[in-house]
Amino acid sequence: MPTAIPHRLLPNPRAAGRDAPYGADQRAVLNENAFAEAQGEIARWPGYAPTPLVGLPGLARDLGLDAIWYKDESGRFGLGSFKALGGAYAVFRLLAREIAARTGETVGAADLVAGRHRDLVAGLTVTCATDGNHGRSVAWGARTFGCRCVIYIHETVSEGRRQAIADFGAEVVRTPGNYDDSVRRAADDAARNGWFVVSDTSYPGYVDVPRDVMQGYAVMADEALAQLPAGTLPTHIFVQAGVGGLAAAICGHFWERLGADRPRFVVVEPEKAACLYASAEAGRPTVFPGALDTIMAGLACGEVSLIAWQVLDTGADAFMTIPDDAAIAAMRELAAGAPPVVAGESGVGGLAGLMAAMGDADSRRRLGLDAGSRVLLFGSEGDTDPTLYAELVGRPAAAVRPVA
Known part of the structure; x- marks a missing residue:
């Protein structure tokens, strides 16, 4: 039997019925036309290839499920996470808009990579x-397309992650406080210096760039749909969330594409940074207080992205919170699996939530999980902090990955 893992589960009282259409409010955030544009652009970038969808039959058997599929984003553009689909795409879109506004010319990413409008682009700063x-x-996108970049990190971001950003040529500024404090500092400095904010979270008056970020993420969801066994769809998706952009992008894409056939959608957060869970309880976007001191650093967010909430408010079927220990257990489970998978602490939230649900009879019942369930997970990062990964798993990623 699966191990009991402490967790909280909240079936969404405002969840849309299975026959509810993907409506105007959702299409204002994510839609097929914008997706087609993002997919067409990203597919032409140097180094683009769909990341693998890995079947985990042994884990499915152990948990009492029919199938588990894991979308492994650890190799995306060599950055170790799915984020290249969002941040870098938003950098390109922002630069293209500025070039069009200043010159009247429409450009593609290949034009910028080739140095077209180099002088204009070099005078722009993203942050x-x-x-x-x-x-x-964002730093990779800035280097690829030729603009300047300043990145803000808060006081608990690891040195390894700081260096990985700096390695792409960005200026990195460490600020006091938590993630939400650093968001405000970046916005304030950008307004004072005439820089362009490329944020993955939205707030009043700032929605266009986060929408581009989320639309880029949908490329990953579409790849997964295409990679599933022919004639087979998942019954459930469990996905981790910080501000909600990733979760909303996946939820929206499956809802628009599959309608009533879409899987049940479960959003999973750290118990110490559960802004979406709190918002679902309150029925409106709600700030989660405290230091947000979870080991799942990429999910340590206390304020919901407003446009992500516009999709998840009715698109999510349930919200869950998990302790840090659950993420570590999921990392180790994947590392010891067949095939072994390298997954970072922020990338395994969906799996950790699934493991927690399967260890509790009431949660299984409320989510409709049984021996016929087929679950899709999105492994949003690999060992993006190699030192921390080795510490948590007990061996480095190189000792986990199968030899080619």
């Missing part, structure tokens, strides 16, 4: 706050 992966993506 954001990050727990690590989004900042790395």
Whole structure:
């Protein structure tokens, strides 16, 4: 039997019925036309290839499920996470808009990579706050497309993650406080200096760039749909959340594409940074207080992205919170599996939530999980902090990955 793991589960009281259409409010955030544009652009980037969808039959058997599929984002563009699909795409979109506004010319990413409008682009600065992966993506995008980049990290972001951002040529500024404090500092400095914020969270008056970020994430969801066995769909998706952008992008894409056939959608958060769970309880976007001191650093967010909530408020079927120990257990489970998978602490939240639900009869019942269930997970990062990964798993990623 699966191990009992402490968790909280909240079936969404405002969840849309299975026959509810993907409506105007959701399409204002994510839609097929914008997705087609993002997919067409990203698919032409150097180094693009769909990341693997890994079957985990042994784990499915152990948990009492029919199938588990794990979308492994650890190799995405060499950045170690799915974030390249969002942050870098948003950098390109922002630069393209500025070039169009100043010159009247429409450009693609290939034009910028080739140095077209080099002088104009070099005079622009993009910035954001990050727990690590989004900042790395924005910095990579800035280097790829030729603009300047300043990234803000808060006081508990590891030195390894700081260095990984700096390695792409960004100026990295460490600030006091938590992630949400660094978001405000980045916005204030950008307004004062005339920089462009490329944030993965939205707030009043700031929605266009986060929408681009989320639309880029949907490329990953579409890849997974195409990689599933022919004629087979998942019954459930468990996905981890920080501000909600990743979760909303996946939820929206499956809802728009599959309608009533879409899987049950479960959002999983750290118990110490559960802004979406708190918002679901309150029925409105709600700030989660405290230091947000979870080991799942990429999910350590206390304020919901408003446009992500616009999708998840009715699109999610349930919200869960898990302790840090659950994430560590999921990392070790994947490392010891067949095949072995390298997954970082922020990338395994969905799996940790699934393991917790399967260890509790009431949660299984409320989520409709049984021997016929087929679950899709999104492993959003690999060992983006190699030192921490080795510490938590007990061996480095190189000792986990199968030899080619």
